[in-house]
Amino acid sequence: MRLTYPTNIKILRVPCTGKVDVMYMLRCFQEGADGVYCVGCLEGNCHYNEGNLQCRERVNHIHDLLEEIGIEGDRVRMYNLSSGEGPTFAKFAQEMTEHILSLGPNPLKAKPRKVAAPA
Amino acid sequence: MSTETHFNSESNLEKVLKSGQFAFTGELGPPRGTDVEEVKEKAKFLKGNVDAVNITDNQTAVVRMSSWAASLILIQEGLEPNYQMVCRDRNRLAMQADILGGSALGIRNMLCLSGDHQQFGDHPDAMGVFDIDSTQLIAMVKQMRDEGLFLNGNEIHQPPKMFIGAAANPFADPFEWRVHRLAKKIEAGADFIQTQCIYNMPKFREFVRLANEEGLTEKVYILAGVTPMKSVGMARYMKTKVPGMDVPDEIINRLKGVEKDKVAQEGINIACEQIEEFKEMKGVHGVHMMAIEWEHMVPEIAEQAKVLPRPVFS
């Protein structure tokens, strides 16, 4: 199909979105990612019955954690498609990129890590 | 009636019931402030129309003037209060103290209740005390009165005089258990029972039949709870939102069936028909009229229910 999608997306492959851990996503933001999205199988089509549903729950949870921290919760999203939907994958990538561009960079990027002030 | 051999509490309600007459009691909710006039105003409509007036105790877990204080205002106005006490707000020390104080100042009837859970009220985060439950409260008042002993067994100098009331809800489930719970309250020492508002008459008839069968109505006076419906909205609210309330559709349909400006009168008509039936019902000894925020209608309701004049004892 030779579809194109934005090149600023780094893909991390997991056997099932049910494998996506809260810490994976949180760490992405801690390290400066502007947005994270999970692409799972269509709901109802999980080989492990509910991996993608659990992932959605976790994405919602991360949304809340980010808001608590002070980062826009909408920087994390969940998408679903079937493995045969290449064009949809490219469409989601485009959509997410535009969405994150509209939000601007992760505010943590401007705050490089430094040693904590001595007590 | 076995209650006839009981201690004489000097309560007017007790005299009415013991004389075999059909009792008629009312209800008054104390104000959410210090306005004595509001209590007196409501009491005016009840005076001469009822044998005793229940004074609610932080009803629906909303803070109000304390029920003993409002009871005293009623005594000053020449009415007899039925002092309600819930287990939610006091521990056994405070309860016994209030029983002594109430009795010392002339309160002669008490209604012992668990109390609505504080979560419903205006201070939902309050600690619910529930040191003892309603059955245990009944037993405690009886022990104080009849044996002259505090709950811990210590002697009371001049024990309180109280005609002891309890509540029964024939409509909360499990229905089969309700008569047994009534029996427990009687065994604990209840002299009279006031029931939850009755709308489902067939179920209430069955409840009274079972109570008769168990011989309970020989041991306690039962006052059937009646609350006239003011509107269709109120009937719907009672049906769907109030736990343990049983409002059959026929009641709602009957209210819907009349013109809008006649709904309240229809509500009163239903109540009066119920009262007529209670007067004839074996095992029912009176009616408790809970005209919630409708005290001014009580004279009219009492008139229409043909319960006037109320007996007077010298």
Next chain:
Amino acid sequence: MIVAQRKPFAEIKEMLQGYNKVLNVGCGTCVSVCLTGGEKEVAVLNTELEMARRLDDDPIDIQGHTIERQCDREYLAELDSIIEEGKFDALMSMACGVGIQFLAERYPLIPTFPAVDTSGLAVNQTVGWYEERCRSCSQCVLGFTGGICPITMCAKRLLNGPCGGTNKGSCEISNDQPCAWFRIWERLSGQGRLDSIKKINTTRGWKDQAPRNLMQPGYKKPEKMVK
């Protein structure tokens, strides 16, 4: 087991205001099982705190260490060297109210803060769902209530229930909360043991109104406590 719930993030952040080097101590027993204060939850909270404080231009050096049990001196001992070397200006505990107190007692010069609210003794219904079953009242009534605790499950702690608020088997406080006494009645009916609740349960003394100690027969307090 003991269950606890993590405190709101804002509250935790507020407590740690002004502390820049913190050790967050997890507990590998009950609070790990209920997914509140184990190794993973320590990592999540530390990451959140690090990010939030960085956003506030007030960076925090927060480290984590989860021990097997905070309510046991034997396991707490492994923290000694970590805490000595780390020079932390505060400790945080994700253990239950018991564990954190033992931690705070061991390092009395370092301020110690709770990251969780301990909510009680519960069963594990399914992963992630824990239901309170015991209030540790020191006076078990389960023998006559068919194995269902009214002190825990009845919102009014009735001993002669059910009250008039029973609503189709639910408690008056919520349709999601089963009525304890309805259940008790149901179970005892099934066992043909309703007589057990037909008699009045008299007033009880509350045995949990002062701190309770347990000293087993044949044991005695050591003359001197060893750390």
